Amino acid sequence: MIKNQIQVIAFDADDTLWVNEPYFQQTELAFCQLLEAYLPVQEVSQELFKTEMKNLTLYGYGVKGFMLCMIETLSRVSNDSASILLVNKVIELGQALLQQPVNLLDGAEEVLRQLKSDFRLVVATKGDLLDQERKLRKSGLQNYFHHIEIMSDKQTGDYQKLLKHLDCNPENFLMLGNSIKSDILPVLELGGYAAHIPYHTTWAHEQITDSIAHPNFLPLNTMTEIIKILKN
Template structure:
């Protein structure tokens, strides 16, 4: 691994900065809003079902989450919910869009160590404007040679990214918290990967099976990647 890597890509949400806990808190508040119609755990299930049904239309991010909350309200209430309830769901989305950017431990130090030695890339899913906002607030923008905000993270998406970067898979490493989105597709196209677990993961991104692969490493924190790379 040490002799091949020239380009290192980083996922953003829950790899560089905190994200999923904000969504989970918003979802808890949303479930409370609808407890007159269904138990909170059932509301959560209905919201997730709505998100999965609409993922191919809305993609990933807060705006899609807001639309799914509104649709869930309409379905769960059989169209009887008040505009006040819908406005409260919209407020939850607005609050998400204004959350502070909290960097995870070791991120700045790791990027500082790697800058100039490798071509650094941010490759993340999500809403374009929101991810651009978080990147600007994070203070990390200048570390990256290229920013890629992706509609999805499938094999074809990574192949397109590598083509744009003029980078061969064997010279590429992806770091992220999602086995499903950051690791498996990159392994399938021949790249290297490093998984950095986050303490909470969206249900859609969860992967239960233990992974072993010659081009895969499991880290406890982002700075651990340094010992696997040429310094």
Template sequence: MSIKVIAFDADDTLWVNEPFFREAEEKFCSLLEDFMPAHAILKELYHTEISNLKMYGYGIKGFMLSMIETAMRISNQQVPISLVEKVIQIGQEMLEKPVDLLPGVEEVLQNLNGDFRMVLATKGDLVDQERKLKKSGLEKYFHHIEIMSEKRTEDFAKLIRHLDVDPEHFVMLGNSLKSDILPVLELGGHAIHIPFHITWVHEQVHHEVKHERFSSVENIQLAAELIRKM
């Protein structure tokens, strides 16, 4: 086999994540419906999130702070403290969500375990990602766990060097073309896209990806079958 290391994204590849953010956005819009239509609130919130990425990074805590900042701005500092408390509650509820594994995930990890070195390569808030990994019960399957602040080409290059593997023997599985697929292909690795039905706007890629080391499959079971044929 040419593949020696399999790296898995976590959110929306191993377990459900993005729907919780969409649910939180709906609640946030309901709180501020007296100030602005929902579509305009979401536009303002997205602008705030992107502006804050360098400061807060990815994850629920940064999202919570961006909601508070957006509420203050669009209300011209007029929101009552009780509304701010409700926004914090939305964030806390997200942090307490259960970890729902996507279909077939644990079976695939069990099947691949022992034949490959398996790595968890995800980005986001360290504490929250560690919480989800612990709740998932999947930690035992991974040789190495890498929680990144970003998933750029240089971040994957650092990971691959740490694993002491040639890129041609490395494959990344994930739902984000932008964060999981394109950086790895650029380094000479293999990448398998497993689309999720919801993708955050910031992670969307608006062009077709064509590459000899790229594949797109419907689910993680098909990805595992493909890896064994590489």
């Protein structure tokens, strides 16, 4: 049984423990509306996504890279005619995003509280180091975790490094997260266990619609369902 094998449980952070993507979407909408004089909102959004994908290997994930992509998109869409005042408004949007409150998702702390005594709990998330550290600090959840790993990406090799650091075999590792692409598939590839917790909105880059047929895959409706699987 899975509960007899698992020693380490890793949690994604954004949109698994706390709200994240809706804040990005609100900021993106405000940005696109700033550029309505140049293009319709939907087209600005498409241009921004193109910029993000082009720069992902340069900037990685997180708000700061998003800010730079907004400024670059503004420059391109406006044919370099945008005023410095408009650039400043874009920077203000990014800075406001960095100061959003940390709102825990339903069941997140209860799950951590119930599992802490029986398993090593870790955070395995990607994004900007300072921003993720800020959110973790504001969340009040730090003391539940044995280890915190803020990763530049979440591919198979990144999880291999994490498992080596934790001295944990894949078959003793369980990952919980909302992204099939980042939280589920790489872990299954290594032979670990992965539980998918759906969230109502996901960044386009993380969306995968293919069904998963794997013995170590645990599709959940809510995070709290993992308690019954591991504790009963």
